[in-house]
Amino acid sequence: MSNDLSNRFSVIQPEILDELMTSFNEIDVDNSGSISTGELGALFRACGEDLPGYKLRELTAELDKNKNGTIDFEEFVAVYADMKSSHIAHSFKKAVATKQGIVKKGGMSGVSVEGTTHSYSEEEKTAFADWINSNLANDEDCKPYLDIDVNTDELWTKIQDGILLCKMINLSCPDTIDERAINKTKLNQYKTTENLNLALNSASAIGCNIVNIGAVDLQEGKPHLVLGLLWQIIRIGLFAQIDLQHNPGLVQLLMDGEDMEDLLKLSPEELLLRWVNYHLKNAGIDKTITNFGGDIKDSEAYTYLLNQIAPPDRGVDLGPLNENDPEQRAELMLQNADKLDCRAFVTPKDVVRGNSKLNTAFVANLFNTWPALDLPEEMPDIEGLEETREEKTFRNWINSLGVSPYVNHLYNDMMDGLILFQTYDKVKPGVVDWGRVNKKFKALGGNMKKMENCEYAVELGKDMKFSLVGVGGKDIFDGNETLTLAVVWQLMRAYTLALLQNLKGSEEKIKDKEIVDWVNTTLQEAGKETSLSSFQDPEISSSRVVLDLIDAIKPGSINYNNVRDGTNPDERQSNAKYAISMARKIGARVYALPEDLVEVKPKMVLTVFACLMGRGLKKVQ
Structure with missing residues (x-):
């Protein structure tokens, strides 16, 4: 942090800084660490100040200093500090005095060199602990940890060995973590650190942003980090089935003049709002909601919704x-x-106060349990609209980088170029000239500005020596799946190899052959019999070369009693699941899936071995 920014933080009272962070986090629902410039008005409203449009435009220009279309907490607080003696600062202090349900925890703040207190929501702690208690109650491994007492700090202590976190990840995304990889007995510092690394790397693989969260933070039970991670995991699980693949009845939510593509562009939150309004309309109620905050405080919409979706006998x-x-x-x-077995996440106070995060979770759980959406008589063709495995992997990788807003649909969310620019900036910091980026898109001429962004995104790729023959900005703007994936894949490849390059301290780009040679040398030095000829080597399908490499990097980590011969599909899948989880357990940030190894998908196989090479180089350093 610059001295200028540090000085600005130091003049703000810790309790004010604490409340600013709380308000910021209420708007930053995906815990990415930033909000879009378009959400600035909501941030001020969360702090009790409804600013006119012209003032918001002035502040946006002031806040977004790096011109990336997003605002991080430091940028927000820096401007707030300059306004400290103004009417807005007074309004913030007034808002602070009225806030309830906030607990302060001592410790060093990630945004202040002076050290402050961190805020966390007591309501969120209660809601998440209750969710864990109810959803993991039948898991034998979890029974010693449950019930978590919500009136104490047990939530922070009971996640410290990583077992509950691993189980929560598998609850949200089944089979993400191989149970054989979790240390469950004779736990010590070493084994709990392994579990936490496994949980964190697996959370990243399903799309959680774990930047600035490490195993030590979780072992120390830092409340704001624990709650942030738990919310991301729970949110992913709640939203996993709010799509056409799992609920084709969502076609009922199409409005006049819309087609299936329009429905795909909606985020899960937007779909949930439509779902509530759909049932309110069917109930004959002349009322709609536009948010899960102020619009639901009176419980009227909820009451009509529950009555509409409930079976008569409930x-x-x-x-x-x-x-x-x-x-x-x-x-x-x-x-x-x-009565619908859906009393979860919110208390009466959470409803009355309009806690948007917890109310969104409440509604998502309702939808997952009682969608009450019949299929129409003429079902539109939804074949081919479901997300492929490759698309999901790339989307999760992008989200794990902390882009904003959260990417729900890979192609639709790329069409204005802004997510691509953020990704470029993560891959090669400073590569984007944000002065060339269009961030606002008015109805008239908006598509042209989006197209300009996409053209610039392709230009950046060519400057970085990506192979983009035949790829143009219009392809990204049009959502061309094949060509958009080509750009995203090369970004992921560049990101992975750049990490290797930094670890090696080399200015030369890492070539595929260099990774293959390193793998074989490492295997040979460890006395392993397996080897790798290329990333298309059919022997990869058994995953034995991956497992041997993991054991060579961290001797004794692989329990070979769990390894099968790999002579049939079931054995190959079993080995691959174990290999992916064990790679993450020893600290490799692997995004590939077991199927990528079984099917020997060269692109994803490359990332597996590159990530393991990175882990091996860290060991040498």
């Missing part, structure tokens, strides 16, 4: 509407939710 009624006290009405509404 005893759900409109009785809560007869209660005038908002908090008591919310309690009666939640009693109805309990």
Whole structure:
């Protein structure tokens, strides 16, 4: 942090800085560490100040100092510090005085060299602990840890050995972690660190942003980091089935004049809003909601929604509407939710206060349990609209870098170029000239500006020596799947090899042959019999060469009793699952899936061996 920025932080009272971070995190729902410039107005409103449009435009220009279309916490606080004595600063302090449910925890802040307190939400701690208690109750490995007492700090201590985190990841994305890779007995510092590395690297692989979160942070039970990670894991699990592949009845949410492509462009949050409004309309209610904050505080929308989706035999009624006290009405509404086995995430106070994060989770859980969406008589063709394995892997990788907003649909979310530019900047910091980037797209001429962005994105790729023959900006703007994937793949490849290059301290780009040679040398020196001829080597399908390499990098890490011959598909899949999890366990940030090894997908195989080479080079240093 620059001295100028440090000085700005130092003049802000710790409790004010704490509340600024809390408000920022309320808007930053995906915990990416940044918000889009378009969300600045919502950030000020969260702090009790509704600014006029012209003022927001002025502040956006001031805040977005690196011109990347996003605002991080440091940028926000730096301008706030300059305004400290103004009316807005007074409004912030007033808002701070009215906030409730915030607990302060001592420690060094990641944004202040002076050290401050960190805030965390007591409501979130309670909600997440309850979710763990109810959803992992039948897991034998988890029973010694449950029930977590929400009135104590047990949540911070019971995740410290990594077992609950690994189980939560598998709850959200089944089979992400091979159970054989989790250390479950005779735990010590060494084994718990391995579990936490496994959990963190696996969380990254499913799309969590774990930048600035390490095993030590979790072992120390830092509340704000624990809650941030848990929310990302829970959110991914809740949103996993809010798509056409799992719920084709979502076609009912199409509006007049829309087609399936329009539906695909909607985020899970937007789909949930449409879902609620769809059922309100079917209930004959002349009411719509536009958010899961202020619009649901009176519990009316929830009461009508629950009555509409509930089976007749569940005893759900409109009785809560007869209660005038908002908090008591919310309690009666939640009693109805309990009749649907869906009383989760929110308390009456969370509803009345309009906690958007927890209310979004509440509605997502309702949708997953009782979608109540019948298929239309004429079902549109949805074949080919489901996300492929490759698309999901690339999308998860991009999200793990901390881009904003969160990427829900790879092609649609790339069409304006802004996500691509953020990714370029992560791969090669400073490569993007943000002065050339269009960040606002008005109705008139907006598509032209998006096209200009996409052309510049292709130009950057060519400057970085990507193979982009036949790829133009229009291909990205049009959502051409093959050509967009070509750009994203080469970004992922460049990112992986750049990490290797930095570890080697070399100015020369890493070539494929260099990785293959390193693998074979490492295997030979460890006395292993396997070898690698190329990233297309059919022997990779058994994963034995990967497992041997892991054991060569970290001797004794592979339990060869778990390794099969790999002579049939089931054995190959078993070995691959074990190999991917063990690679992550020893510290390799692997994004590939077991199927990539079994099917010997050269692109993803390269990333596996490159990540393992990076882990091996770290060992040497």
